[in-house]
Amino acid sequence: MxxxxxxxxxxxxxxxxxxxxxxxxxxxxxxxxxxxxxxxxxxxxxxxxxxxxxxxxxxxxxxxxxxxxxxxxxxxxxxxxxxxxxxxxxxxxxxxxxxxxxxxxxxxxxxxxxxxxxxxxxxxxxxxxxxxxxxxxxxxxxxxxxxxxxxxxxxxxxxxxxxxxxxxxxxxxxxxxxxxxxxxxxxxxxxxxxxxxxPSTFINNYFISLDASTLDQRTKQIKGNLELNGSSMPKQAQLIIPELRVNQDIAINPDGTAEFNALTKGMELWSPKNPKLYEVTLVAGKDTIRDQIGFRTIEIQEKQIVLNGKPIFLKGICLHDENPLRKDRANAIEDAELVLGWAQELGCNFIRLAHYPHQENIVRLADKLGILLWEELPLYWGIQWDNPEVLEKAKKQYTEMIDRDFNRASTVIWSIANETASIPDRNNFLGELADYIRSIDDTRLLSAAIKKDQELDGHPDSVYTYNDPLIEKLDIISINEYLGWYGGAPEETRKKSFEFGFEKPVIVSEFGGGALQGFYGDKRTRWSEEFQEYLYQESLAMFDKIDGLSGMAPWILVDFMSPLRQLPGVQDGWNRKGLISEKGRKKKAFFVLQKYYDKK
Ligand code: GCB
CATH class of the missing domain: 2.60.120.260 (Galactose-binding domain-like)
Structure with missing residues (x-):
């Protein structure tokens, strides 16, 4: 019963x-x-x-x-x-x-x-x-x-x-x-x-960006579109940006959508050095919505990442969306201030928000502080590439992330996958996803954390090669490389070099090793701060040799909770690859990276 x-x-x-x-x-x-x-x-x-x-x-x-x-x-x-x-x-x-x-x-x-x-x-x-x-x-x-x-x-x-x-x-x-x-x-x-x-009819979504073709002009153009939801559509909406002397009518289509362009005067571009945000207002019928929006362009030119027409090196770090001090998911502006404060102290102008969309507060704060962001979905180990329903889910979640963050200047890279093996089903899945993302957002770069060929066919070599066909679909080649931690001693990095089958900029999207903060030993002692420090020194020297290196995001800013990490007395449920412990204390390797970024 x-x-x-x-x-x-x-x-x-x-x-x-x-x-x-x-x-x-x-x-x-x-x-x-x-x-x-x-x-x-x-x-x-x-x-x-x-x-x-x-x-x-x-x-x-x-x-x-x-x-x-x-x-x-x-x-x-x-x-x-x-x-x-x-x-x-x-x-x-x-x-x-x-x-x-x-x-x-x-x-x-x-x-x-x-x-x-x-x-x-x-x-x-x-x-x-x-x-x-x-x-x-x-x-x-x-x-x-x-x-x-x-x-x-x-x-x-x-x-x-x-x-x-x-x-x-x-x-x-x-x-x-x-x-x-x-x-x-x-x-x-x-x-x-x-x-x-x-109000009964309201602006539920809008997408506003700088028209990249006007970057070099004095009168730069803003382009955008909006969507209204409701039963009685007004004929017109208004776009108002007082500081850029924009106050213009927008014609609304009967289905509640509209496309618009607006010429601006004296625009300051958004960048890490000058994270200028403009007060933007949209009015339609009884609805008024305000936002703070920065305008910039991001593109690649040969092997360089180019922000507002100038090459930029991404001094980055990876991050999970946790507040380790509270042992909780990050969800407040204070959580965002804590971690972005640490990243700024490290000298970063870039953060990889790994491995899923983080709280909106961090993206908004990055906009204010001038920190460039990489955002991604957890298309990570073990995805069912042959399942069309999973592809549909990925598209829906991507749409939701892009809808939330489209108007944020800080987000410059959408990454479509992390460490996935190059097999036909995955290539089809991610290829279709890449095309889909480009079709809904042409204002950002696409990447994915790629595996080296050797990981796929298993032969050891002094040259790491990258020929994953997915790279064809991407703007940036991003590589995760743990030599010195998951194989070989840190000094083996000295023998390695890298070859890429594509002429594109390269980012090292992960490297690193674990250390228990406060545990000291020599550079050969696993889990000691000195081991991690040494690994960073050797790894940075190796990656510096990459032709077309345009940035890096070592793994990771802070220790984070992970049930995969159970070594008693060392991990106790935490992944220890942070440069900062879960109590907020810096490890020696933090200062190695800080110094490196200071010189870059
Ligand atoms: C990786 C993964 C990351 C892990 C890291 C590690 O390659 O992308 O999610 O946490 O290695 O610590 O092993």
């Missing part, structure tokens, strides 16, 4: 989700009218992913009507989880929890307006999310790091609203990432939740 009930409940959730309301993309949520729904949420554990207990779907929020009523779950007397945050680090019993958890937040909305529309916006929830509101299933979302929203206009009331969100972080072969990755599978609602209020 019980079994049947569970089966029925699963079916209920499934059927409702398959007839779900379409989720709608809303960009620039921080500059809109919203009420934060962050804070303490009640939760119900659902480790067997049934969606209901004792024959009752959890999202219905049942409460016993009288003393004889049977309800076999309950939020009211349950524990709480902080949103946003990783559930794994909030209660000891959830440390390695993988499964489904239902979160509930209740709220009133006394000043509800009949004219406006309301949306629940979730910055990110890892990995599969079912969103329900006042007892109705709104829909589901897949992907642990990109934002999404659902409309609740017809369901919201002045009082006693309940938002119940199921988040499932079970790893699966057809997920992105797939089953194994070298980072912690932080589950839960990991980024902000907002109740967004908009």
């Amino acid at each position: 019980l079994k049947n009930n569970y089966y029925i409940i699963l079916l209920v959730v499934f059927v409702s989700v398959s007839t779900q309301a379409q989720d709608i993309f809303i960009t620039n949520t921080q500059n809109r009218d919203f009420v934060s729904l962050n804070g303490k949420w009640k939760y119900v554990l659902d480790p067997y992913q049934t969606g209901g207990m004792g024959g009752m779907p959890v999202y219905k929020n049942y409460i016993p009507k009288d003393k004889s009523d049977r309800v076999e779950y309950g939020f009211n007397n349950g524990k709480t989880l902080w949103v946003p945050g990783s559930w794994n680090t909030q209660h000891p019993e959830l440390t390695y929890f993988e499964g489904n958890i239902w979160y509930r937040r209740t709220f009133d909305k006394e000043d509800l307006s009949e004219d406006n529309r309301y949306f629940v916006h979730i910055g990110a929830a890892n990995y599969r999310t079912t969103v329900t509101f006042n007892g109705e299933v709104l829909g589901s979302h897949e992907g642990g790091f990109t934002p999404f929203s659902f409309e609740i206009t017809d369901l919201i009331k002045k009082e006693d609203n309940f938002l119940i969100i199921g988040v499932d972080n079970t790893r699966a072969d057809d997920n992105i990432p797939s089953k194994v990755a070298d980072w912690f599978n932080h589950g839960g609602i990991i980024r902000d939740v907002k109740l967004i209020e908009t």
Whole structure:
């Protein structure tokens, strides 16, 4: 009997989700009218992913009507989880929890307006999310790091609203990432939740950039397009950038889209030395949206990366989206300030945001500080390249990331994969993805962290060669190379040289080795700070010999949580390749790289 009930409940959730309301993309949520729904949420554990207990779907929020009523779950007397945050680090019993958890937040909305529309916006929830509101299933979302929203206009009331969100972080072969990755599978609602209020027709998205063909002209042109959502489209919108003397009408098509160009006067280009952001306003009907946007161009010329017409060397570092001091996913501006502060101290003008989209705060802050960014999706080890559904998921998650960050000058590289073997299925998958990304964003460069040929055919050699056919599709060749750590002593780097089958700029997108901060030894002692220091000295000398070297992003700024790393007394669940420990203390190698960047 019980079994049947569970089966029925699963079916209920499934059927409702398959007839779900379409989720709608809303960009620039921080500059809109919203009420934060962050804070303490009640939760119900659902480790067997049934969606209901004792024959009752959890999202219905049942409460016993009288003393004889049977309800076999309950939020009211349950524990709480902080949103946003990783559930794994909030209660000891959830440390390695993988499964489904239902979160509930209740709220009133006394000043509800009949004219406006309301949306629940979730910055990110890892990995599969079912969103329900006042007892109705709104829909589901897949992907642990990109934002999404659902409309609740017809369901919201002045009082006693309940938002119940199921988040499932079970790893699966057809997920992105797939089953194994070298980072912690932080589950839960990991980024902000907002109740967004908009006029009935509003600007849900827009894409504004510098028209690269006017870079050398005094009167530079801005190009863009926008999308309105609603039932009564205004005929015109306005684009206003007071500092550039732009105040111009934009004609709206009947379907709510528009394309526009605007001539500007006296534009200062955005760059690491001058991270100039302009106040941009778009007005359409009753909606007004403001943003702070920088204008720049990025391109390659032969083997150089060229920003605003001038070659630039990317002095970078890799980063995971964690605050190690709080042992949590990063999700606040303070988290972004902490890590970008360290990166600036290191002398960086570039960061590889590995291996998935990071919180929006860091991208916004990079815009303000003048730090160039590489962003990527977790197309990492073990992806099902032959599965067309996985390709569709990748395109959707890419679209969500690009929709969120298109207007950020700091993001200059989209990377489409990390350390993937060159086989036909993967080449087709990534080739199609590369074409797709270029079709929706022609203002950035494409790369991927590529493996050397030797890793593919296994022969040792003093020359590392790179002929992966995927490079044809990319602007930059990025290589991860761990010689000195995953094979050979650090001084073996002296014998190596590199050959690339393509005339393109090269970035070293990872190198490094582990050290336990505070553990000292000689340069031959594994895990000592001196070993890591020596490895950095030798590796930098080796990479400096690469013809066309245009930047690097060693692995990694800070130690990060990873269940793959279990060496007692040394790793204890942390990948130790950071230049800074999880307590914020710098290791010796930090200063080797700092000095190198200082001279570059
Ligand atoms: C890599 C991966 C990165 C790992 C790193 C390591 O090549 O791209 O995700 O964490 O090596 O520490 O082994």
